[in-house]
Amino acid sequence: MFAYTIKRLLQSLVTLAVLATAVFLMMRLMPEEGYFGEGFDRLDQVQIEAALTQMGLRDPLPTQLCRYLSNLLRGDLGRSIVFRPQVPISEIIAPKIPYSVYFGLASIAISLIIGLPMGVMMARFKGRTPDLLGSGYVVLVKAVAPAVCYIFLQLYLSSWLRIPMLFNVRRPLSWILPVLCMSLGNVANYAMWMRRYMVDELNRDYIRFARAKGMSNSKIMTRHVLRNAFVPMAQLLPTSILLTISGSIYVESLFSIPGMGGLLVNAIQRQDNTLVQALVLIFSCVGILGLFLGDVFMAMVDPRIKLDKRSGAR
Amino acid sequence: MxxxxxxxxxxxxxxxxxxxxxxxxxxxxxxxxxxxxxxxxxxxxxxxxxxxxxxxxxxxxxxxxxxxxxxxxxxxxxxxxxxxxxxxxxxxIAMVFQDPMTSLNPLKTVGHQILETVELHRSVRRAEARRLSMDILRDVGISDPEKRYNQYPHEFSGGMRQRVVIAVAIACNxxxxxxxxxxxxxxxxxxxxxxxxxxxxxxxxxxxxxxxxxxxxxxxxxxxxxxxxxxxxxxxxxxxxxxxxxxxxxxxxxxxxxxxxxxxxxxxxxxxxxxxxxxxxxxxxxxxxxxxxxxxxxxxxxxxxxxxxxxxxxxxxxxxxxxxxxxxxPAPIARSRKLWMEKKMEKMKEQDRDAR
The missing domain is CATH 3.40.50.300 (P-loop containing nucleotide triphosphate hydrolases)
Structure with a gap:
């Protein structure tokens, strides 16, 4: 187990290094306009070259890459250029994190509380009314573009329930809509996964054998099916939870929540190259961390992985 | 009968x-x-x-x-x-299925699966159930049951797994x-x-x-x-x-x-x-x-x-x-039937002789 965790950790670090390099290289392909604030139009070619050289952007690529990576290792994400000129990016991001985390946690709590039992009920009554209703919901949420769902919810629910359309820190009621929107997809995901993995387990031979040895259906459900269906869930949930916590790009900008997701949209619109670079890196890190945690949790609940030399073969 | x-x-x-x-x-x-x-x-x-x-x-x-x-x-x-x-x-009535590789829950120890069955059918204390499970494991020919008890199905070979499956069935009594x-x-x-x-x-x-x-x-x-x-x-x-x-x-x-x-x-x-x-x-x-x-x-x-x-x-x-x-x-059937009849006749003759 320990060796497995270390191995997965090293693999994640390698992925991370590759990823940081890829993000860096992609940013070199962006228009150089993004390294200047307003007044770019008024600069001539010589001034632009001088400024870029001064920022170190005319150094050979390997040198730039090394500088960038070593800065990253020291936790220096660079400075914003357009959004808030010359302010360190970590300072811009820091106050945004709590909003994304609070919204994320609220949404995750709701999704888990509703989604998991929903999936269990769908599996328990497979092919009957609860399953059909649940599947209808999942198909609807998954098939309709989220943007459409969110805008409908924002427009209609806010007028019917007389709750604010946009987020306002001082009005608790304004939390409802964004959390609801963020939970829609997660509830559908969790219910769908739970149902799927439980039905998978239900069809296995050992369930038939457990029935033959005289175990009641309810005991089989709780002791065998639910427990075993959690193995794949343990792998999927961390990524989903972490990505939700790190901020929903669309929901945050739609409800003007000052979180990380909204910030990314803003930074892209205003072509703040370094800020975009930092945010993309953070979101990717969260993704990798999620995958790593998922694998570790799965190894904790599935004894087969500890001894398996070809780890992660499942 | x-x-x-x-x-x-x-x-x-x-x-x-x-x-x-x-x-x-x-x-x-x-x-x-x-x-x-x-x-x-x-x-x-x-x-x-x-x-x-x-x-x-x-x-x-x-x-x-x-x-x-x-x-x-x-x-x-x-x-x-x-x-x-x-x-x-x-x-x-208990049943043993064909495929021992899939008849056991892969995430539970072999001992637990037998114990679970013992507790399902006999009202005994945990320690007693454990001892019974261990006995059954020994009865189905698994050596070193104390060690095997805490192992998972994937640590057993096919034949050993079938023994465990039989142990679970026997545990129902x-x-x-x-x-x-x-x-x-x-x-x-x-x-x-x-x-x-x-x-x-x-x-x-x-x-x-x-x-x-x-x-x-x-x-x-x-x-x-x-x-x-x-x-x-x-x-x-x-x-x-x-x-x-x-x-x-x-x-x-x-x-x-x-x-x-x-x-x-x-x-x-x-x-x-x-x-x-x-x-x-x-x-x-x-x-x-x-x-x-x-x-x-x-x-x-x-x-x-x-x-x-x-x-x-x-x-x-x-x-x-x-x-x-x-x-x-067909010929093979006729052949074995003939053999069987002859054997039967001999047996009857023997019985006759013994009776006399």
Whole structure:
């Protein structure tokens, strides 16, 4: 187990290094306009070259890459250029994190509380009314573009329930809509996964054998099916939870929540190259961390992985 | 001998894509206490389905349409609710399935799965249940049970896993053990060990065992009595030696002739021509008639009744009717029958001599 965790950790670090390099290289392909604030139009070619050289952007690529990576290792994400000129990016991001985390946690709590039992009920009554209703919901949420769902919810629910359309820190009621929107997809995901993995387990031979040895259906459900269906869930949930916590790009900008997701949209619109670079890196890190945690949790609940030399073969 | 379970005229039907098909067409079979009964037949002959009715384990689209299954004075064919079946499953009748690789929960230790079963059927304390589980593990021939108890199924080989599966079934403390193809998924060398194990457990725990198999070698090794099934019907049933040496039904002849051991060296192996009947259409007459070279005209018109050959031996074929013409069975069958008769005569003579 320990060796497995270390191995997965090293693999994640390698992925991370590759990823940081890829993000860096992609940013070199962006228009150089993004390294200047307003007044770019008024600069001539010589001034632009001088400024870029001064920022170190005319150094050979390997040198730039090394500088960038070593800065990253020291936790220096660079400075914003357009959004808030010359302010360190970590300072811009820091106050945004709590909003994304609070919204994320609220949404995750709701999704888990509703989604998991929903999936269990769908599996328990497979092919009957609860399953059909649940599947209808999942198909609807998954098939309709989220943007459409969110805008409908924002427009209609806010007028019917007389709750604010946009987020306002001082009005608790304004939390409802964004959390609801963020939970829609997660509830559908969790219910769908739970149902799927439980039905998978239900069809296995050992369930038939457990029935033959005289175990009641309810005991089989709780002791065998639910427990075993959690193995794949343990792998999927961390990524989903972490990505939700790190901020929903669309929901945050739609409800003007000052979180990380909204910030990314803003930074892209205003072509703040370094800020975009930092945010993309953070979101990717969260993704990798999620995958790593998922694998570790799965190894904790599935004894087969500890001894398996070809780890992660499942 | 005391009957422990008795099936009378059991009919099992299934609905499949809106159609109703009959999988078991009126089977009657008795099970005697302490015996080993082998049910043989090709795939799809209904041997598994028939035994599943004893435990209410039919798939949801199947049901017992008519007939009675008497066990300890209760008619299992009338059982409907889960609660009723929980009184039978494991506690009275337990089952061992074909594939030991998938019959155990991969995420729970072997010991836990046995313990769980012990606690399900006996009201004992945890420590006592643990000791019992350990004993059962030792009984099924697993060495070093203290260590093996805490291991997971994937740490066991196929044969060892089948031993664990048998241990779980034994942990229920049943009267009847149904083994559905218990050795099919195993190595030939392991097969004999598992059969040996089942035999020794049968004595120790006083079990009545039903083997479901299509392997006549297994049958010859373990069975006291044999029931041959074809197209959802028991067409011949008798003591093991009666079936092997004095078979009466042409299907049994064909089945035995297909054994490579009975063939003549240099001649092609025998195979039964044609395919089993389609269960969707109603079967008229003897189900085997279209594939049967010995078929009489009546075989296509009326279903043959059961003819008693000896007190322990019966077969469902018109050939046993007094009006039927005499036919000579295929050469290998005739040969072994002759041998058997001679042996029997000698035995009788010996008995005569001893009596005098």
């Amino acid at each position: 005391e009957k422990i379970l008795s099936a009378e005229d059991v009919v099992v039907k299934f609905t499949l894509r809106g159609e109703t098909l009959t999988a078991i067409r009126g089977v009657s079979l008795d099970l005697h206490r302490g015996e080993s009964l082998a049910i043989v037949g090709e795939s799809g002959s209904g041997k598994s389905v028939f035994t599943k009715t004893f435990m209410g384990m039919l798939d949801p689209n199947g049901w017992v349409d008519s007939g009675r299954i008497l066990y300890k004075g209760h008619d299992l064919a009338r059982y409907k609710t889960e609660r009723q079946w929980l009184g039978i499953r494991g506690r009275e 049943p009267n009847v053990l149904i083994c559905d193809e218990p050795t099919t998924a195993l190595d030939v060398t392991i097969q004999a060990q598992i059969l040996q194990l089942l035999h020794s457990l049968q004595e120790k725990y006083g079990l009545t065992i039903v083997y479901i198999t299509h392997d006549l070698g297994v049958v010859a090794n373990v069975a006291d009595r044999v029931a041959v099934m074809y197209a959802g019907d028991v067409i011949e049933c008798g003591l093991c030696e009666e079936i092997f040496y004095n078979p009466q039904h042409p299907y049994t002849w064909a089945l035995l002739s297909s054994l490579p051991q009975l063939g003549v060296k240099g001649e092609p192996l025998f195979a039964i021509r044609g395919t089993p009947p389609n269960l969707h259409s109603e079967i008229k007459g003897d189900a085997f008639a279209p594939r049967n070279p010995y078929a009489l005209e009546i075989d296509f018109i009326r279903r043959p009744p059961c003819f008693q050959v000896s007190p322990t031996h019966r077969a469902r074929t018109w050939l046993l009717d007094p009006r039927a013409p005499r036919v000579t069975p």
